[in-house]
Amino acid sequence: MGLYDRDYSRYDQERPFLASVTYPFIVGVTVLCVVFFIISLFQRSITGFVELSWMHLVQDNRFWTLLTHPFFHPTNSPFPIVFNLLVFYFFGKELEDRFGWQGMLAITLCAMVAGALGLLAGSAAGWLSRGDALLGMSGVANAVLVAGVLLDPRRSRLLFFVLPVPGWAIVAFSLLMDLMRVSSGDVGAGQAAADILGMAAGAGSFQVLSRGWYWPRRRVLSRQRAKPRLAVYRGEEDQPMVVPFRPRVVPAETSLPDNLNLELDRILEKISQQGIGKLSDSERQVLLKASESLKKRP
Known part of the structure; x- marks a missing residue:
């Protein structure tokens, strides 16, 4: 057996791919969205089968759209997928550092559920058009945006990746834009409503995760990797220490001789x-x- 053939030297080579990635959840979702976007470029008709709307879900029974709509994006412009993935990465990496991929998964699922329920409820109540559809992960990106800003609301971030402003100001600006879209009643009102609910889901899930109600909070920051804690071994502390008795030998006093x-x-x-x-x-x-x-x- 050579020096480089030992088991401990082959450990890094045998690790799974995602285990060696710094942000496995972010990378996995990004790769998934990019692959689906490329597929949509060649099969543009697939959009109608993956977007979520009241008509597709209730009338056409396309239940899979509850899961597929965040990972596909419109193909008429690359801006939505690029912007959403950039927000997802820059604000999500700190969240995955702190909460791990489980926390990112929880935030993503909460945003997906909140946006879908909001669109369906608004369409059923007549507040939104039943033709409004959800396509893209803008709701998830908004949830990650809010949760990432809540880590440090006063820290300066780059608005449009150029202008430094406090994080809370970016959230306020995004919320104002979505409220204007909802109040206008345009075709994109359903998407804007899902974005607002995604923000609420991001804030709520952050509060849950930061309190550690479901699993212990991860401190990494690293991503904090699992490292053995060093401690001084003091033996069995429960057992009393036995000290052997050694009687002190006092030499007998010798009297002085006469001479x-x-x-x-x-x-x-x-x-x-x-x-x-x-x-x-x-x-x-x-x-x-x-x-x-x-x-x-x-």
């Missing part, structure tokens, strides 16, 4: 001949006592 001078001469001669390491405990006590008695003399 102290002779004894000191003998001990000093022994030290000069054999070294201090050869002295016994009693001899050491005699030296200690003798030094103390000499200190006490006036």
Whole structure:
């Protein structure tokens, strides 16, 4: 087995593609929209089978349009898909950093459901034309816009990617434009109503995710990757530490001999001949006592 044939050196090569992508949900949705847009360019008649409207859903029983309408875009101009995907990326990457792909999926689904229910309810009540249709992910992009701005409402963002303005001002401007479209009663009023409801869904889903009501909030910022936490190992803390008992040995007190001078001469001669390491405990006590008695003399 060579150095580059080991299992740990092949780990990165065996990882799935999306696992190695920085923003897997954003990349996946972007690729899906681009592929469907290219298909629509060659099959323009497919638009009528994927857009959501009251007539298509209720009269023609095209229930799949509840899922397909955000991922297809009008083919008469590239501006809608380009603008929506740019907003989805620049405001969504911070959300995916914080909440993960699960949070982005929740925001997307909430925006899809809110926009679809708003269009169908408005068409059923007569507020909107039953011919109004939803096509494109502008509602999802507005939801991501609002949720991304709520991370830091006062931070400056680039309006139309040119003019720096506070994030809340971008949301207010987008909301005002959609309200004007709804009040005008034009053909795009249904799309504008879905965009407004998408904003509401983005704000609501952000509040839910930021409080961690459904899964723990991710802090990455990174995307915060899973890293082992370092800790000092202190052994089994529950078990008391057993300290062996070692009785202190106190040497017995040695009385000074009567012939102290002779004894000191003998001990000093022994030290000069054999070294201090050869002295016994009693001899050491005699030296200690003798030094103390000499200190006490006036």
